[in-house]
Amino acid sequence: MPPGPRRLSRANRSQNDGSCSKNPPITPAIEPPILPKHFPFPNIPLESDVLFDFLMAIFAIIGMGLQFLNMYKSVWWLPQSYTQNTMNFYLIDVNLVVFIIILYLRRLYYHMGRKLISKLYSTKSEEELSSLTRYILSMFYAGIVGMSAIIILGNQQKITILYLCYPFLVYVILFGLQVRPFFETVSWCSNGIPPIHACSSNPSDIRKECELLKSNFNDRIKQICFTSAVNAYYGGFVPFCFAQPQLVFDKNWCFQHVVFIFWSSFIFSLCYMLSLRYWDITHRSVLHLGMWEKVAPGRNVILVPSEWKDDKLWPGGVLVKYEKSTWRAMGDCNSNKPGDKSLNRYYKLCIRPSHLLLLVLILHSLMILYQMIVLIKTSAWYKIISVVIMLLFNYYGMYKVLRDFLVSYSFYKPSEDSVRRRERHIQLNKTPHRKFI
Template sequence: MPGGRRNPGGRSNNSSRPQVNNSSLTTHGGIGNPNSFVGLDEKKLGETWIGRPLAPKHVPIPVVPIDGQLSFEALSLGISTVAVGLQLLNLYRTVWWLPQSYNEYTMNFYLIDPYLLGFIGTMLVRRLVYALLRRLVDSVAPVRWLPIAQRIMRIFLLFVILGVLCWCLYHMSENHNPMKVFYLCYPSISVYFLMFGVSIGPFFDISTTPLYIKEDRKTKYLLGLDDCADKPLHNCSLSAPTIRAEVLSLRSDFNRRLKRALFASSGTAYVCGIAPIIFVPPHLHFNVSWVVQHIVLFWLGRLSAHFAQAYPVRYCDVLHRAALHLGRWTKVEGRNNHIPTQLWNDSVLWPHGSLVKHNKELYRSEGLCTAAEPGNSSHYRFHALFSNPTMLICSLLGLQLALVVIQLLVLLRTIEWYQILSMTLLLVTNYYTLFKLARDYLVCWKVYRAEQIVQEKTQAAISNVAQ
């Protein structure tokens, strides 16, 4: 996607510049400044404002490989299965190695409810089965019948999954106190309906992309898409309302991804870590602090993995480009009546350093162009979060690095065999996420460092022209 456009008349003298009307503002997609333009088309307005470029120059991001939906779900299933096994080991371990021990196995398998294992396995495998069936439907169904086929497949799979879960819960209620079944189901169900309502999509799919549409492979390669993971694309528009509408759409998509990542990681941690504790026999004694620590560390690891999958580099780059076009306003505290100002107009794309009045307050624009609404907290937060895209990835990297360091310190202090085994396997599962986040951060840091240098030089040139 091209960045800022070049001015074809940038090398000419001042006499070659188009004549402008200084008495009024442009009404649609215009540029707000003390000497406003009338009669220029949108392209010329976007290219310069008396030699000032208005479109930020974007540095192209390299193609960074990401996990597809199928591979990510397969990896998540493997990690979750290991976590369930380790939690069961923490609860039902034996002293099988002692000479006087009557146990032949490392765990008391007879104490584990098989229907509980069926319930946990069904909850863990549902997203992988959905990804496989979706891939099958996408490859077999005709294009015009694809949305209907996907909906039928989703409804059919939902009834199958719910049937298996109800069958497991029925037998569990016969063998255990029904309140335990209530504790198992109620938190997940209540949180799900609170976050997503009656939609069944988030139950199977953690992505926020719409129903899959077959695309040309060459197009997907050029865009760097993989299973439509980076579907939101940026449009370098010169219209302020269009930029704000794009920011609103991206903010909604970011929040949807956040909710799905939180629910997926928390639900997995609840099923893998807390569900086995609920059905522990009353006479069984175990290390409570170690079991709780296992749940917290596993949840943090899954949280980082889902965030890394939901917010890849190219998606963060889309948010960053939109933030550059959005710009931001800073409130000017000291009011000077002699400063030339204008009333803020929602159809104007304001250049760097513009002074406007809005809601009886004075604001100054920052950035090459500003389409944000002065005093709008959501616009301010969007720019603050994504004007520097390395902030998000650096935060995730810091969380994952702190998690790995804590696990290493705990591992150095453990002496029990099951604790060493449990912490070692959890540590290994977090290395892959740490590698992905470190790679993404290094790529972003190098790319956006170069982009920042370009932006600073451009703003310095604008300030010199204004003076």
């Protein structure tokens, strides 16, 4: 007979089908990811701790003086005026002014005290010297502040002590009973480890480093908010609370000035505590960390992803299974734990530093625009002086924010383009796949 196609018997066909069903498709081998390459960051001059604390204290004292000007201005230009001064100085509580200035100078006092004590006790170790310095300076400073508060409250109602002590209660809530955050800014870390980045291929070490950097980032955010709130509260709100009942002034304008002090202090603290070098450290860490996106369950989900392992680095776009869910790698190098919301937020914030700086730049520009509109519409002499001086400080803050944004945008643009291409590639690959049986 002529040769023809060979036909299998029904028994053989059923046997072959059974062997195929018993051997599901094998997941292809996953290539290890390419470790991120870091480029040297441009050398941008940074302010020293002493210079920043000095400028911040000067700004806070000037803001307090402008608030007293808004409240105690006089009509010195009138021919029959009883005073020739621009302010009614006799109505101002000098003890209150001294108390506020002492609070504003706390960090300068701490810097000077540390240098003096280090010279007197040069034989002690660095750790013993640091503890001794904090103990001596904090006790002496607490005595000065306490005596000033007692003198102020001697002529006031007892309920006013709450106005002076409220920020200290907030401090205890934020930082506990630690002394260092009250006197230090960037040199203080709640975990005692300074923010550094070490390029590692060990996923456990990468996650541990990112946890430490995330904790340090949160500490700096708390420092920024607390410093801004203290400057605005004692320089703008406390003079309003201790004003004489018969004093007449524009309350809305005074409250607006409190907002001006807070925002300017916030910008200065943000540019210093979250400097470009600090952003570079966090950005490098999240390049190693990566992020996972949960794949929604459905009919077109591939059922053969790899099991996630905590000791393995995963390349971008790979699918893994973790806790009965499927996750997709979003970074070029991924060591993060799937479903870790805290580190995911840290990744989204630090992978593109220019986005946050752009938001701050827009808000600061709106604040300057608002102050310029207020300056154009106002006619009172004390309001013009107040807005002009605050605008000068905000122009300096605008320069720093704009500089940081331009540098970060140009420096991190290749990295951001890589992230966008990765996300676009992942979106294109989200096509219906046949379900394996």
